[in-house]
Amino acid sequence: MSQNESSPLKSSSSSLQDFSMMSLSPSLGSSYPWLKELKSEERGLYLIHLLLTCANHVATGSLENANIALEQISELASPDGDTMQRIAAYFTEALADRILKTWPGLHKAINSTRVVDLVSEQALVRRLFFEVFPFLKAAFLLVNQAIIEAMEGEKVVHVIDLDAAEPMQWIALIRGLSARPEGPPHLRITGIHVRKEVLDQMGHRLSEEAEKLDIPFQFNPVVGELEDLDVERLHVKTGEAVAISSVLRLHSLLASDDEPLRKKLPLALKNSNGIHLQRALQMSQNTLGELLEKDTVNGYSPSPDSASSSPLSSPVSPKVDTFLTALRGLLPKLVVITEQDSNHNGSTLMERLLESLHSYAALFDCLESTVSRASFERLKLEKMLFGNEIKNIISCEGAERKERHEKLEKWIQRLDSAGFCNVPLSYYGMLQAKTLLQGYNCNGYKMKGENGCVMICWQDRPMFSVSAWRCRNSL
Amino acid sequence: MSGEAFSLPAASIGGFIQDPSNANPNPKPNANPAKKKRNLPGTPDPDAEVIALSPKTLMATNRFICEICKKGFQRDQNLQLHRRGHNLPWKLRQRTNKEVRKKVYICPEKTCVHHDPSRALGDLTGIKKHFSRKHGEKKWKCEKCSKKYAVQSDWKAHSKTCGTREYKCDCGTLFSRKDSFITHRAFCDALAEESARLTSVAATSLNFGNDTVNLPHGFAGRGVQDVAGIPQFGSGFPQDFSGMPAPGLPEMVQMAPANLFGSSSHFPGFENGGATSSNSNNLSLSQLPQGLKEEGRNEGNLMESLSSLYSDNQNKQSKANASPMSATALLQKAAQMGSTRSNPSFFGNSFGVMSSSSSHTAPTFMASSSASMSATSNNLDKLMLQTGGKPSEPSLLSMHHPGSNSFAQSLTRDFLGMSNDQSPRPFLPQELAKYAAIGSTMGLSQFTSSNH
Numbered sequence: 001m002s003q004n005e006s007s008p009l010k011s012s013s014s015s016l017q018d019f020s021m022m023s024l025s026p027s028l029g030s031s032y033p034w035l036k037e038l039k040s041e042e043r044g045l046y047l048i049h050l051l052l053t054c055a056n057h058v059a060t061g062s063l064e065n066a067n068i069a070l071e072q073i074s075e076l077a078s079p080d081g082d083t084m085q086r087i088a089a090y091f092t093e094a095l096a097d098r099i100l101k102t103w104p105g106l107h108k109a110i111n112s113t114r115v116v117d118l119v120s121e122q123a124l125v126r127r128l129f130f131e132v133f134p135f136l137k138a139a140f141l142l143v144n145q146a147i148i149e150a151m152e153g154e155k156v157v158h159v160i161d162l163d164a165a166e167p168m169q170w171i172a173l174i175r176g177l178s179a180r181p182e183g184p185p186h187l188r189i190t191g192i193h194v195r196k197e198v199l200d201q202m203g204h205r206l207s208e209e210a211e212k213l214d215i216p217f218q219f220n221p222v223v224g225e226l227e228d229l230d231v232e233r234l235h236v237k238t239g240e241a242v243a244i245s246s247v248l249r250l251h252s253l254l255a256s257d258d259e260p261l262r263k264k265l266p267l268a269l270k271n272s273n274g275i276h277l278q279r280a281l282q283m284s285q286n287t288l289g290e291l292l293e294k295d296t297v298n299g300y301s302p303s304p305d306s307a308s309s310s311p312l313s314s315p316v317s318p319k320v321d322t323f324l325t326a327l328r329g330l331l332p333k334l335v336v337i338t339e340q341d342s343n344h345n346g347s348t349l350m351e352r353l354l355e356s357l358h359s360y361a362a363l364f365d366c367l368e369s370t371v372s373r374a375s376f377e378r379l380k381l382e383k384m385l386f387g388n389e390i391k392n393i394i395s396c397e398g399a400e401r402k403e404r405h406e407k408l409e410k411w412i413q414r415l416d417s418a419g420f421c422n423v424p425l426s427y428y429g430m431l432q433a434k435t436l437l438q439g440y441n442c443n444g445y446k447m448k449g450e451n452g453c454v455m456i457c458w459q460d461r462p463m464f465s466v467s468a469w470r471c472r473n474s475l
Numbered sequence: 476m477s478g479e480a481f482s483l484p485a486a487s488i489g490g491f492i493q494d495p496s497n498a499n500p501n502p503k504p505n506a507n508p509a510k511k512k513r514n515l516p517g518t519p520d521p522d523a524e525v526i527a528l529s530p531k532t533l534m535a536t537n538r539f540i541c542e543i544c545k546k547g548f549q550r551d552q553n554l555q556l557h558r559r560g561h562n563l564p565w566k567l568r569q570r571t572n573k574e575v576r577k578k579v580y581i582c583p584e585k586t587c588v589h590h591d592p593s594r595a596l597g598d599l600t601g602i603k604k605h606f607s608r609k610h611g612e613k614k615w616k617c618e619k620c621s622k623k624y625a626v627q628s629d630w631k632a633h634s635k636t637c638g639t640r641e642y643k644c645d646c647g648t649l650f651s652r653k654d655s656f657i658t659h660r661a662f663c664d665a666l667a668e669e670s671a672r673l674t675s676v677a678a679t680s681l682n683f684g685n686d687t688v689n690l691p692h693g694f695a696g697r698g699v700q701d702v703a704g705i706p707q708f709g710s711g712f713p714q715d716f717s718g719m720p721a722p723g724l725p726e727m728v729q730m731a732p733a734n735l736f737g738s739s740s741h742f743p744g745f746e747n748g749g750a751t752s753s754n755s756n757n758l759s760l761s762q763l764p765q766g767l768k769e770e771g772r773n774e775g776n777l778m779e780s781l782s783s784l785y786s787d788n789q790n791k792q793s794k795a796n797a798s799p800m801s802a803t804a805l806l807q808k809a810a811q812m813g814s815t816r817s818n819p820s821f822f823g824n825s826f827g828v829m830s831s832s833s834s835h836t837a838p839t840f841m842a843s844s845s846a847s848m849s850a851t852s853n854n855l856d857k858l859m860l861q862t863g864g865k866p867s868e869p870s871l872l873s874m875h876h877p878g879s880n881s882f883a884q885s886l887t888r889d890f891l892g893m894s895n896d897q898s899p900r901p902f903l904p905q906e907l908a909k910y911a912a913i914g915s916t917m918g919l920s921q922f923t924s925s926n927h
Contacts, residue, residue: 015810015811015814016809016813017813018814019812019814041800041805045808045809045812048805049809082799083799087802361802365801368801427658459803
């Protein structure tokens with residue numbers, strides 16, 4: 001963390017760390033009465049300081065100090081306060097969750113009555129994210145336009161959705177394709193998702209829409225985890241033009257590649273089916289030991305997985321590379337990737353904390369500027385969507401940590417090495433998306449194009465990226 | 476793509492022999508035009524005859540040569556008339572009165588899109604020009620702008636308009652075509668801001684929480700006030716936009732996404748789509764969250780009271796007076812504070828606090844934190860230690876402790892009422908180095924006194 005001390009140019013992350021090192025004069029009386037007197041800005045700054053300090057303690061294993069920091073944060077943070085208070089609330093919960101994992105029994109017990117992953121909850125959160133923010137809509141506009149243009153002249157179009165949960169995207173595509181001058185193609189959409197109910201819903205809605213517009217249409221549900229996907233199940237036929245769309249899903253494939261965990265498990269488990277077993281064993285083993293070992297050895301965990309700070313180092317991620325290669329084997333005409341554009345995949349806790357503080361600050365600011373504080377929808381989004389992501393980024397490690405967002409340049413490298421080359425996004429699509437963003441009645445949403453890819457930003461911070469690809473050297 | 480394989484003879488017979496292939500490409504399943512009509516580009520008549528010419532044939536200018544004087548003619552009719560002059564037998568072909576079968580031509584270049592019979596072009600001249608343009612050498616160059624052309628007529632057409640009529644966008648880009656200029660303008664950043672400005676102005680009069688937000692009114696407004704340029708796009712437009720009908724930008728863009736995203740009347744018309752689907756999902760979502768950010772603004776007044784607390788060092792205050800600082804701004808501020816070594820003490824600076832640079836100044840936060848815990852959580856300590864916490868270094872703290880100023884000491888005693896002679900907290904060497912330079916605890920007193 002403080003290796004940057006001698007560097008002449010301080011990045012904002014390391015400066016932030018220095019900030020945490022500053023002595024905070026106030027002492028820590030048991031009731032902290034003066035804390036309540038803090039005004040918004042001071043409180044915000046103090047919260048940042050506390051969060052960083054706390055994370056430091058957690059990372060170095062000094063849990064009592066972490067406890068004190070947590071206590072202070074809890075006095076100040078609140079899920080219905082101002083932006084910084086809300087952010088602090090979710091980060092502190094994530095840190096606490098991380099600490100609690102050092103007692104696996106305790107952790108499980110405290111979560112024993114938590115009803116996990118209700119389908120309706122997930123659907124609600126997804127719908128809220130789609131409605132409240134323009135990100136998904138803009139991305140869909142870009143993706144669909146790219147598909148429509150790539151499929152010009154094609155008679156049979158097969159679209160594969162790597163995480164088929166939002167029917168709106170494909171409804172829009174169906175309408176777009178039916179309006180094209182040469183008439184609609186025969187359309188097949190294959191949707192992949194863990195839950196059968198979601199796919200059934202989607203298939204139903206899409207078939208309905210296609211029938212209304214009289215388009216020959218077929219929906220193929222593929223139930224299962226993307227990580228275990230066998231491309232044969234996609235039933236790609238020769239001669240059909242394939243388009244693959246991945247919306248905020250590819251990053252979780254980066255999660256299956258942790259070396260330190262693999263080392264601990266017997267060789268027999270090291271095959272693709274072993275991922276499940278690995279996960280199961282991980283829980284029953286001494287996760288405490290692993291966590292602390294990762295955190296206290298040399299100060300920070302040395303796991304070689306994924307992103308370090310240097311943009312040029314290409315991480316070893318066999319799982320996602322294999323997957324991309326398999327996709328390329330289908331010879332798709334177009335692959336469109338939509339991803340969060342933040343580096344939340346640092347190998348150390350502090351790296352991830354600093355980065356995610358900035359990214360989620362932007363998202364929470366966005367909500368603050370567009371939705372009222374009393375809004376139930378906002379609360380739900382903050383808690384069920386962002387809160388869970390933050391928890392995953394901060395308190396999970398290894399295969400459990402699925403929210404491995406990375407910056408676009410890393411994805412570009414990966415796709416490049418898997419045999420794809422970039423297709424610039426459609427000018428018309430960008431025009432539409434830009435108009436949409438401007439129409440959201442808020443000056444904060446921006447869009448910028450970079451080498452044919454598009455970044456959708458809040459103020460100046462890129463939040464999501466969309467990029468399109470085709471097979472290199474193919475006919 | 477038709478998917479049927481065609482074996483067209485490679486037309487390497489040379490010369491100008493046409494090789495009609497009788498295989499019917501059948502590119503489109505429907506259509507049997509009764510009368511002569513123009514097909515859409517790249518969608519040839521299904522029962523037209525496909526003709527494959529060699530590159531040589533296509534490029535040949537004067538295909539018809541007089542045997543006697545070797546003069547070349549583009550048309551057979553002209554050659555025949557010329558032969559009269561040599562007293563050779565000549566015959567003018569009559570126009571055939573039986574029904575002429577339509578001919579379509581494919582490009583000889585294998586990698587070309589138009590090599591496929593289903594993408595054949597309907598005109599001989601067209602295919603010749605296409606071949607030159609795409610696969611030929613660009614021999615014609617415009618004098619003014621150095622743009623090169625393979626086909627002479629293209630070159631001529633360009634030279635006529637090069638530099639004559641120009642459109643200039645506010646961002647400085649020049650256009651010769653009206654339609655591309657218009658497209659660009661719509662997309663250009665410079666205008667985006669203007670329209671955003673107009674939008675926010677127009678929008679304040681709108682019902683915020685409602686779904687009736689149409690296309691940014693900035694667009695329509697701009698169209699009105701701009702120089703004669705935006706509204707009607709005319710027929711030139713569709714080329715850019717892959718065949719979308721183009722009545723005018725606002726309507727067009729409104730219409731297309733309306734197609735794409737579900738609502739027939741609204742531009743970001745997702746609400747309707749959302750409503751219908753949410754019904755089917757059994758979710759009753761209220762309308763898009765109301766009250767966009769009105770009440771939040773009131774809290775901005777809080778910031779004014781803050782300015783009393785901070786001296787001119789914290790000059791960001793003036794900026795933050797109007798509204799509460801966003802989290803992003805707070806983080807930036809924190810990073811700034813962290814990076815300015817000269818101002819290490821957090822709250823203390825404005826109170827003229829001395830910032831001692833000796834190594835005696837304790838990181839009281841850390842010290843007292845560990846101290847307070849140690850008394851109350853000995854058992855927990857033991858648990859922690861056995862699971863990997865590093866052993867304490869009490870000597871460091873006790874060294875620091877006498878060094879810290881008496882005030883801080885008394886304060887810590889006040890609050891904690893215990894001695895801090897043990898600390899399980901490990902100190903990393905780097906942290907120590909930092910603490911050496913870090914300021915004091917004096918800020919506390921001023922801070923609490925000003926607040927209480």
